[in-house]
Amino acid sequence: MELKLDTISKHYKDKKAVNQVSTVLKSGVCGLLGANGSGKTTLMRMICGILTPTSGTITPDGQSIYQLGEDYRELLGYLPQDFGYYPDFTAKEFLYYMCAVKGLSLAKTKQKTAELLALVNLEEVANKKIKTFSGGMKQRLGIAQSNINDPSILILDEPTTGLDPKERVRFRNLISDISKDKIVILSTHITSDVEYIADMLVMMKQGEILLTDTPDNAAQSIVGKVWEVEVAAQELRAFEDQYMVANFHHEGERVRLRLIAESQPTENAQPLTPTLEDLYLYHFQEGGTADVSTD
Structure with a gap:
């Protein structure tokens, strides 16, 4: 068929x-x-x-x-x-x-x-x-x-x-x-x-x-646009204002971020392997209608 x-x-x-x-x-x-x-x-x-x-x-x-x-x-x-x-x-x-x-x-x-x-x-x-x-x-x-x-x-x-x-x-x-x-x-x-x-x-x-x-191939279309960054806790809001933050995790006075950015956001940012959720966020980060529920 x-x-x-x-x-x-x-x-x-x-x-x-x-x-x-x-x-x-x-x-x-x-x-x-x-x-x-x-x-x-x-x-x-x-x-x-x-x-x-x-x-x-x-x-x-x-x-x-x-x-x-x-x-x-x-x-x-x-x-x-x-x-x-x-x-x-x-x-x-x-x-x-x-x-x-x-x-x-x-x-x-x-x-x-x-x-x-x-x-x-x-x-x-x-x-x-x-x-x-x-x-x-x-x-x-x-x-x-x-x-x-x-x-x-x-x-x-x-x-x-x-x-x-x-x-x-x-x-x-x-x-x-x-x-x-x-x-x-x-x-x-x-x-x-x-x-x-x-x-x-x-x-x-x-x-x-x-x-x-x-x-799998679709997610690879945004290679180089997904990053991990560690910042001071007080910097979190500024990063959320500037980038699409997929998730973050507090580690004492520091915060580890997974974010979507067209280019390396900071010198210490490390590239990550994109997922389908990252791809979704990349294309639907405007407007607030995206639902990226996962298991």
């Missing part, structure tokens, strides 16, 4: 939510990384067919999604940021309901529900009401419903936001496991989600693609 986006744009009057986005996605996990308002959700909703592009084409395996029509929906699985569910349904009842919506026979529904509950490790709570589930359990149920039709393209919008570290790790492992034979588009602003499981990174800012590369 190959999904080609060719100069996709979505404009609202004077606002360019997505502008001239082009890339080719193949099997594996594509991490769609960007701050809030960068155009990630708009792009995914166009890929899903929920929004119509102002211009450009979306072609899975060489056919336009509009030529494919309803057949294209059979290729898709979608987990929105806040997926809808009935809180008084049990996990099994909810999957039965979703299978019915998709037109599966009763025999196929029973088989598919059992398979999916096993896939997302919810077998033991299959008969418990969803309103009793943790956030991570609800997200795993969301993954289950998005895979009812065995999609070739699975789109996940901020699926790990709000999950504790243990649930995020479990969820990431699940995504990695199911990505072997499908295109998984993982939209997030949590850098560790991309760093650990993405085969490909697409970084967006203000509706446009900043870069497309593997996570």
Whole structure:
């Protein structure tokens, strides 16, 4: 499976939510990384067919999604940021309901529900009401419903936001496991989600693609811009005013800083190996909308 986006744009009057986005996605996990308002959700909703592009084409395996029509929906699985569910349904009842919506026979529904509950490790709570589930359990149920039709393209919008570290790790492992034979588009602003499981990174800012590369290679694009500096505690505020400080650690009367700078900030500054979080901070240090949550 190959999904080609060719100069996709979505404009609202004077606002360019997505502008001239082009890339080719193949099997594996594509991490769609960007701050809030960068155009990630708009792009995914166009890929899903929920929004119509102002211009450009979306072609899975060489056919336009509009030529494919309803057949294209059979290729898709979608987990929105806040997926809808009935809180008084049990996990099994909810999957039965979703299978019915998709037109599966009763025999196929029973088989598919059992398979999916096993896939997302919810077998033991299959008969418990969803309103009793943790956030991570609800997200795993969301993954289950998005895979009812065995999609070739699975789109996940901020699926790990709000999950504790243990649930995020479990969820990431699940995504990695199911990505072997499908295109998984993982939209997030949590850098560790991309760093650990993405085969490909697409970084967006203000509706446009900043870069497309593997996570490791992408981080290397800012070699020479990440530094460690030790300063007196009273100098900390001045450095925070002048540079993007990724983190700092007090050591008695001194403070050790990790910061982003275009050139060596002080004579004693030592270069560091950039991480994906550093890359994110480098591109999204203005405006205060960046969220660089990690484990």
